[in-house]
Amino acid sequence: MNLKDELTVLKGIGPVKAEAFAKIGIKSLEDLIFTFPVRYEDRRNAVAVNRLVPGEPAVFRGMVVRTSKGPYRGKRGSLLKVTVSDGTGAVEIVFFKGGYLDKTFVRGRCFDFFGTPVSGKTGIQVIHPEFAVQGELMTGIVPVYHVSGALTQKDMRNSQKAVREFYKDASDSVTPEIEERYNLCSLEHELEGLHFPSSRRHYGEARYRAVFDEVLVLQTGLLLARTCSGNGEKGVALAKGRHEIEYTDKLPYTLTKAQKRCIDEICRDLEKESSISRLVQGDVGSGKTVVAEAAIYKTVACGYQAVLMAPTEILARQHFEGFKRNFGEFGIKVGFLSGSVKKSERTEILEELKNGEIQILIGTHALIQPDVEFCRLGLVVTDEQHRFGVSQRIKLKEKGENPNLLLMTATPIPRTLAVIFYGEFEVSVIDELPPGRIKVETKCVRGRRDECYSFVKNMIDRGQQAYVVTPLIDESDGLDVRSAGEVYSELKEKFPSVTIDIVHGGMKQAEKDAAMECFARGETDILVATVVIEVGINVPNATVMVIENAERFGLAQLHQLRGRVGRGSNKSYCFLITESESETALKRCETIERTNDGFYIAEEDLRLRGPGEIFGTSQHGLPDMHITAMTKHTDILEKAKNEALNILNEDPQLSEIRHAVIKSRVAELFGTDFKLNL
Numbered sequence: 001m002n003l004k005d006e007l008t009v010l011k012g013i014g015p016v017k018a019e020a021f022a023k024i025g026i027k028s029l030e031d032l033i034f035t036f037p038v039r040y041e042d043r044r045n046a047v048a049v050n051r052l053v054p055g056e057p058a059v060f061r062g063m064v065v066r067t068s069k070g071p072y073r074g075k076r077g078s079l080l081k082v083t084v085s086d087g088t089g090a091v092e093i094v095f096f097k098g099g100y101l102d103k104t105f106v107r108g109r110c111f112d113f114f115g116t117p118v119s120g121k122t123g124i125q126v127i128h129p130e131f132a133v134q135g136e137l138m139t140g141i142v143p144v145y146h147v148s149g150a151l152t153q154k155d156m157r158n159s160q161k162a163v164r165e166f167y168k169d170a171s172d173s174v175t176p177e178i179e180e181r182y183n184l185c186s187l188e189h190e191l192e193g194l195h196f197p198s199s200r201r202h203y204g205e206a207r208y209r210a211v212f213d214e215v216l217v218l219q220t221g222l223l224l225a226r227t228c229s230g231n232g233e234k235g236v237a238l239a240k241g242r243h244e245i246e247y248t249d250k251l252p253y254t255l256t257k258a259q260k261r262c263i264d265e266i267c268r269d270l271e272k273e274s275s276i277s278r279l280v281q282g283d284v285g286s287g288k289t290v291v292a293e294a295a296i297y298k299t300v301a302c303g304y305q306a307v308l309m310a311p312t313e314i315l316a317r318q319h320f321e322g323f324k325r326n327f328g329e330f331g332i333k334v335g336f337l338s339g340s341v342k343k344s345e346r347t348e349i350l351e352e353l354k355n356g357e358i359q360i361l362i363g364t365h366a367l368i369q370p371d372v373e374f375c376r377l378g379l380v381v382t383d384e385q386h387r388f389g390v391s392q393r394i395k396l397k398e399k400g401e402n403p404n405l406l407l408m409t410a411t412p413i414p415r416t417l418a419v420i421f422y423g424e425f426e427v428s429v430i431d432e433l434p435p436g437r438i439k440v441e442t443k444c445v446r447g448r449r450d451e452c453y454s455f456v457k458n459m460i461d462r463g464q465q466a467y468v469v470t471p472l473i474d475e476s477d478g479l480d481v482r483s484a485g486e487v488y489s490e491l492k493e494k495f496p497s498v499t500i501d502i503v504h505g506g507m508k509q510a511e512k513d514a515a516m517e518c519f520a521r522g523e524t525d526i527l528v529a530t531v532v533i534e535v536g537i538n539v540p541n542a543t544v545m546v547i548e549n550a551e552r553f554g555l556a557q558l559h560q561l562r563g564r565v566g567r568g569s570n571k572s573y574c575f576l577i578t579e580s581e582s583e584t585a586l587k588r589c590e591t592i593e594r595t596n597d598g599f600y601i602a603e604e605d606l607r608l609r610g611p612g613e614i615f616g617t618s619q620h621g622l623p624d625m626h627i628t629a630m631t632k633h634t635d636i637l638e639k640a641k642n643e644a645l646n647i648l649n650e651d652p653q654l655s656e657i658r659h660a661v662i663k664s665r666v667a668e669l670f671g672t673d674f675k676l677n678l
């Protein structure tokens with residue numbers, strides 16, 4: 001067997017399972033080896049049933065003494081309750097939608113369980129525990145992997161065990177010299193320690209090396225990207241003068257001090273001979289768009305074109321509508337491009353872009369396509385920057401002759417991380433909200449869903465609008481989570497006189513647009529949605545945000561969602577519905593209830609959950625866990641950065657054999673199709 005082999009060479013993996021693995025990006029044995037657990041469960045201690053404590057995960061065993069079936073969500077016989085006893089006491093195990101398991105849990109049979117007890121009405125219960133016949137449950141320190149679709153933890157763990165013998169063949173991006181210089185453990189020891197740690201210490205050594213490795217690859221890639229992104233080199237320089245004032249003077253409101261300062265910082269930068277890159281950070285609702293507009297105006301007024309890329313079609317369209325209104329007044333032509341623009345229309349837009357007729361182009365990542373050519377591109381703006389990858393940004397920039405770059409993000413980035421990912425950027429911070437904003441009142445709702453929806457109805461009767469956000473599109477088996485479809489039907493039945501609509505990622509673009517437009521025009525009262533509405537959407541008349549299964553969202557996400565209301569002059573409300581008893585969920589809800597401060601929330605998020613939320617993993621492909629470790633071991637950042645510099649000094653093209661592995665990993669992380677000179 002070879003590490004490049006497909007998974008089907010493993011015992012127990014046929015084409016169907018292999019397909020399921022492929023769906024989460026695992027195709028070869030090597031992919032499997034480098035797919036690390038997202039967390040671990042400490043199952044070293046088994047507990048007697050009478051010692052189970054609510055909230056504390058535990059392994060326990062017992063014999064089935066009784067089972068009973070009941071209805072669940074209107075389906076008869078769908079709920080299964082199993083009472084098990086170990087002589088010290090009895091505990092009730094609950095499976096929603098688990099009626100079929102009555103064939104497994106036969107009276108008198110013994111099982112091992114792992115789960116988190118909760119206190120139920122009739123005593124301690126354990127909902128949906130992991131179970132196996134006695135002796136077969138995985139114990140010790142157990143890795144938990146990300147799985148989805150047809151994949152189970154068991155599939156993952158079994159295959160991980162099967163590839164264990166190949167660790168010694170895995171290719172290593174850390175050279176022996178580096179390993180020695182920084183006293184790192186071997187790759188084999190690292191892999192063992194991440195998948196099957198024998199102790200906390202083993203895990204610690206493994207993770208240190210893993211993080212070093214990740215940062216080394218990342219830094220090498222970023223340094224390469226930097227040298228070819230032309231930052232700081234001669235680029236587009238705009239004429240001196242306060243052109244942007246012509247634009248800002250016409251605004252229907254007064255800019256905040258922070259906005260004025262940022263606009264000034266950016267516009268003076270644009271006049272410099274060298275190409276500039278600037279990150280604009282501002283909390284949800286702080287008014288980043290108008291800051292970008294001012295910079296774009298100056299660019300256009302000085303004879304260049306500007307482009308703005310947004311992460312979702314809905315957001316891009318919203319910007320387009322706004323820009324058409326605002327720039328139309330000045331006779332400036334704005335174009336729009338996304339995957340859903342018709343071919344004939346697209347051809348025309350591309351033509352007008354090339355001959356300079358279109359001065360501002362707005363769109364989604366469809367803007368990156370090679371046939372999108374500008375005539376004089378002077379400024380590239382990305383909105384909600386954390387949603388894009390480095391290579392997307394660079395590709396857009398390559399469409400001009402070293403144009404300026406402006407990145408906007410509502411996600412406050414802790415300093416340590418900012419240094420790694422945005423080291424080359426200047427930063428402007430909008431640390432002030434427009435005046436007159438009333439704080440969104442936030443409430444965590446438990447067991448009082450009906451009251452919450454009566455409140456929603458009340459607000460609608462007053463002419464205001466509401467969002468209801470759910471984590472899923474469709475009902476999904478085995479998960480006790482509300483789906484958009486389910487909530488939509490439920491609300492329609494409950495409030496027949498209210499206009500309700502739905503929008504989710506599974507809908508066609510035209511349908512999504514139509515739904516959003518109706519809502520923006522006030523024709524829809526309640527919009528049921530998935531997180532497609534998370535970023536940037538601006539409908540000031542919407543004053544209520546209801547989030548179902550709030551425990552399924554991260555803090556930063558909850559904050560973003562709440563930011564969709566409180567945008568007009570009416571008092572707004574945000575309700576977090578959850579039945580979860582998990583401590584993290586409770587903490588999160590409490591934090592959101594208590595504060596509106598995005599920077600504070602980001603720090604809490606980092607503490608509670610790791611930086612995945614703060615820093616979309618899509619951007620860099622790093623596991624959350626590693627980034628968390630980076631923020632703790634800042635020495636790794638320094639060391640790995642120095643090593644990356646060393647490597648590129650000695651071997652600028654990474655053409656030496658000893659750098660072959662790191663080269664291929666950089667290429668994998670950043671994509672090979674932009675000019676990394678690889």
Ligand code: ADP
Pocket residue numbers: 253254255256259282283284285286287288289290410434435536538567
């Ligand atoms: P975000 O920073 O979240 O992208 P937006 O740019 O969408 O925020 O701005 C949110 C809303 O605030 C918009 O309706 C915008 O017109 C309005 N706005 C921006 N700046 C000001 C200001 N200085 N005074 C009043 N309203 C403003």
Ligand code: MG
Pocket residue numbers: 288289383536
């Ligand atoms: Mg915005």
